[in-house]
Amino acid sequence: MADGLLDTALGAGVSPEDVQAISDAIDIEELKTLILDLANIYSPSTGEAEASAFVHDWMEREGFRPLSVGAVPHRQNVIGSYGGNGPGKNLLFTAHLDTESEPADPVILAKTRRPESVKNREWRECWLEDGKFYGYAVANDRGPMSCMLMAAKALRKAGYDLAGRMYLTACPGECGPEPIEEHGGIDHMGKEIGAHYMFHHGGVAPDFAIAAEGTDFGVTWLGCGSAMFRIRLYGQSIFRPLLNAPRATADHPSSIYHLGPVIEALHAWSLEYEAGNVYRARGGTSIPKATISCVQAGSPHSGGTEIAALYVCCDLTPKQKAAQVLHELEAVMRSLPGIEFEVEPVNVSHGYEADDAEVAPLVAGVDAAVQSVLGQPVEIAKPVYSSMWRDHNVFNMHRVPAITFGPVRWRPSPEDFFKCTLMYALTALSICGRAEGDVHRRAGKTVYGDNPFG
Template sequence: MANDERRATSTEDVLTKIDPQEVIDLALALGNIDSPTGSEGPAGQFVFDWLAKNSFAPKKYAMIPERFNVAATLPGTGGGYSLIFNAHLDTTLRSDAEWSARDPKDPLYHSAWVEGDSIYGDGVVNDKGPMAAFLVAAKAIRDAGYPLKGDLIVSAVAGEISREPIDEWQGPMYLSKDLGVRFMVTHGVVADFALVAEGTGFGIVGIEPGKAHFKVTVYTDGPRYYTPYLPRPTEMADSPNAIVRAAAVLAEFEKWALDYQTRNTYRGENGTIVPKASVNAIRSGYPFNVTSAPQIAAFYVDTRILPGANPMDVREELRGVLRRVGVPGEVELYVYRPGFEAKGAERLIDTIKRCHAATFPTPPAIVADAVTSMWRDTNAFNEVGIPAISYAPRAQSHAATKSFKLKDLTDAALVYARIAMDLCDQDRPANVPLGAHINRNIAGSVSEARSGRR
């Protein structure tokens, strides 16, 4: 593309194409499509249709037909870095999750609305609002005719929010990370960098932990006592009821969990990880037959682990919890997903900082420890070698309020447009290895040798 053609369309020409109301309306439309993990299809189809309607050429990437990812490319003219914008389609709570939330049908989890200067809804803040922002930003770049040198890819993926197969809960409805970013990238959606538009309060997050899920099973060593024959008193750890024994184990677990997160806290250049552990499910007995003490109980543990940590070491620590209480049992690792610190992301980080400064009066926010202590799809990109950073507005209260300021959402579209134009117009040499790949130096050495022979 000739330089005079590139100058004919300026950054400001693109920014004036961004209609704040369009960003809000798209966020509302997406937020009002209820798409809990496992039921992302209608939201994915909406994004696909929106992209097609706006002259993109979207494609579906599906391990399972009804749970597909969507991506579309704004092709560059050549010679620039490529960038993936990414957000997820799935939301956190199913309306039938009666044993997870006191009111699983709360509209805050299943719809979206504007009230005053804020937009509300779990689906908007996590993660369809930022998705709307980068979709409108990409549309503005295309509508303005801005000639990017590198490709810009927009993507919307399934299965970011954990839903993992365990026990009798098996099959496609219980898959998550494996059919989202990882599947999309390994089937052709590759770029030099990825920006994951997940809430950071417009801070830059370049490190996130992995996760390990464990099933801890507790046994009794006596008969299955009929209630009238139940012996008392006993210590909790010696109870003939597995539920009571599990309570003793849980008390010790809570002590362990605090110690675990304290001694494994990591403070680095890209952020702080406080890896926490929590018991988030428990089962024993049958509510339709409560006349006898159960001999078995199980609880299920979500544990965050540092990048590079071995989940088998955590398993051994949980076995130690059982030993200290003196209760027989087993610890099963049933999910392991590694965490990463982004490598080779310096160019993307510098670009974000520069474009942030052009959009906001203050530098990127200092990110709270909790934000750098959660699993996001940056891990999936970094694992396959694509340097990835999280950067987006964040809910005023992620746990309760679940809302964005409208201006934060519309400003996100402006800064995303700037980031895309800046990064994709930076000159890219030939043969650039994947910056986050563990073996990038091998490809880099061959590229250097080839350059030396010219």
């Protein structure tokens, strides 16, 4: 990291003895068990109730004073805390309860997934094999969630009393879906019912926040939002025996026959969109993508349709607004002769980034933790991790400096999660500080010892 950030880290007051004491307090077997127990709860978006209850019960048993808060009973955010026994900064960790999953609706499932894809074991099951974790829920996001929980337990077990509060939050709805058309209403809400709702109604007041997600131990403090646009094409529905079919599809009265040139034009635009909107910042690089995610046209029960619709999903960097994309899509459609159309956004979530100066103390704390555990400075995360939505966006939206940081994302090992747990605990100790009377209280600057992991 930059020298200015490192200077802040050197005042964090975390010693080699602290690293060893907290490391000794992490039971890797307990960590593995927690990861597998939590990850093997099937928890798709809108179906997080069992996982939410599990986290609440775990926090209650461990003495972290949990509170469940939600807009609906079956989609509760869980908020626990540790420390808060003196003047100090409050650090909030958040991880999400839902995992990407195959569609629950059997009609949608049959229209969007091959049968062999649905049978993929990793949708619903997680396991440890040959030193690696398998199963989508481990990496996204209940492995990192387990790390933040065990980090708080390790601090308490090792006898560290935090001055500021360490918030532990588990939220539904990060993966989606979003209310669109017939799939509308509160049952299909994602971000607003999860971390966003928790921020407003969960009794938290953080100075900093960390979205606990896999980043391959890199850090970024920016993230993309996304917008979904519906492009409707209008044509005529003509009784088939009366139809005089033209040779050129462009002259066909049905809107379905116009989909070909529209798709070609949108694909060409999407390549320009990605190349022209890359955002490079100190906290990472966002590369926004745009794709056609859905096509809807007519019904097999009718002889034709007047309306065909394409749905275009676009990432939005922290410097973009949905209006920019709307204007660009309208320009693409106007360039196609003879097509009647309408473009409308059906879902919008903007991207955000933390102010570099305001987030610096948090990044420095993470840098100190990474140096202590890995023996090297923290690196900026790969662009993929700053080109998607993660819930640090919620906090940066509300002017709480936030990052996303966590373990190896693909095929993580127990050792990866052990190291992440230790890093989370060291970061919390650095940011929250020690309460008066803490038996581990030290004066002076940090002196970094050898990497305890060799």
